[in-house]
Amino acid sequence: MLGWRLLVSATLIPLLFGLFYLDQRAGSSAPWLLGLCWLLILRGTWEITQLLTVRNLKPGYPLVCLLSLLICNAAWLPWLVPSLQTGANDPQTLSLALLSVTYAISVLLLFLKNAIRFQEPGQTMEILGAELLGVSYVGFLLAMLAELRWVAGPQTGYLALGALIISAKLGDVGGYTFGRLWGKKKLVPRLSPGKTWMGGFGAIFGASLGAWLWLQFTPPLFNDSWSAPAWYWSILFGAIIGVVGLVGDLCESLIKRDVGKKDSAELLPGFGGLLDLLDSPLYAGPVAFLLWKLLPLVTVAS
Known part of the structure; x- marks a missing residue:
């Protein structure tokens, strides 16, 4: 072995x-790395939602995957859209800000989705917790890992x-x-x-x-x-x-x-x-x- x-x-x-x-x-737009991150998110969110589908945990793969992709794409925006890099904007500072804000919005959307679908006590918090873990572990941490691509300079x-x-x-x-x-x-x-x-x-x-x-x-x-x-x-x-x-x-x-x-x-x-x-x-x-x-x-x- x-x-x-x-x-x-x-x-x-x-x-x-x-x-x-x-x-x-x-x-510096790192298109190959972005494509790799998409593939890792597609597979990684599937694995974690399948892994957590036990007991009262029933996280939804489509939403966890979509929000994770949004977080990753938001972090890439300053590198994909050159106009965002003009003026005093430091691309990586803006990238980190967009990453954080998109993650916060994802948390709010997960709360909203589970509030709308609530029927009776005993399951909603478990599902919400599993989905928050999936988005945090795969979406947020993977996007944060990719930020190392630019930490020492775009090139x-x-x-x-x-x-x-x-x-x-x-x-x-x-x-x-x-x-x-x-x-x-x-x-x-x-x-x-x-x-x-x-x-x-x-x-x-x-x-x-x-x-x-x-x-x-x-x-x-x-x-x-x-x-x-x-x-x-x-x-x-x-x-x-x-x-x-x-x-x-x-x-x-x-x-x-x-x-x-x-x-x-x-x-x-x-x-x-x-x-x-x-x-x-x-x-x-x-x-x-x-x-x-x-x-x-x-x-x-x-």
């Missing part, structure tokens, strides 16, 4: 970065997005490898019986190594005036992403365990569903965005 996981990761990551290469050449954003993906996925690989080889003491046995303390250390190690390798060698590829940051900033970034990604994995386990499922869906043997692949990056996306704003993760040549 370890070999299969490594093989799938070694296949998917180059394909993803190939798409990023095409998207980089297409300009160089894949440095940041790539750093997160490499860190999060090598953290997953490191956690799985260390856990299988040396893991004994369980980390959170009731929630995720397969997670061990040694696996947690492996996740931090793998994410730190991935961040250091990525930030050490790739900045000049994105911008000629950029060079690698100090090694300790790269490792700090990776270590934090490793911890946060591990927590994200546990949080998705919380959803699955509470509804009595092992995987979010049956998409890839050994991995589960799409949400099982995205759990760490989705959870770590907002933290990575903040770290890129706070840490000197690139050095500008004088």
Whole structure:
């Protein structure tokens, strides 16, 4: 199983970065990334609504999917409509504002829909909660993850997005490898019986190594005036992403365990569903965005 996981990761990551290469050449509007986000939302909202269709939870897939797409598209508007970038408007500030407002409106619409459909006590709040979770987990967090495309500048954003993906996925690989080889003491046995303390250390190690390798060698590829940051900033970034990604994995386990499922869906043997692949990056996306704003993760040549 370890070999299969490594093989799938070694296949998917180059394909993803190939798409990023095409998207980089297409300009700051990032059309390829937008298309990928649409596909992920279509599949991800289906998985989470199916996952949550238990007990009194009956979230509606069409509305959760539609609102998630609206949130994602709203975040893209400043990059798709050049006229919105004129004057004092910073495109990413406007993008974040539109993302937040559209998410707030989505919450209001979900409340309105459930208020209109209310018939008797005992089910409405459960449905509303499941739909809010679906829109928040897939729509909002995925749009926030995509904001890393522009956090370091419109033409160089894949440095940041790539750093997160490499860190999060090598953290997953490191956690799985260390856990299988040396893991004994369980980390959170009731929630995720397969997670061990040694696996947690492996996740931090793998994410730190991935961040250091990525930030050490790739900045000049994105911008000629950029060079690698100090090694300790790269490792700090990776270590934090490793911890946060591990927590994200546990949080998705919380959803699955509470509804009595092992995987979010049956998409890839050994991995589960799409949400099982995205759990760490989705959870770590907002933290990575903040770290890129706070840490000197690139050095500008004088």
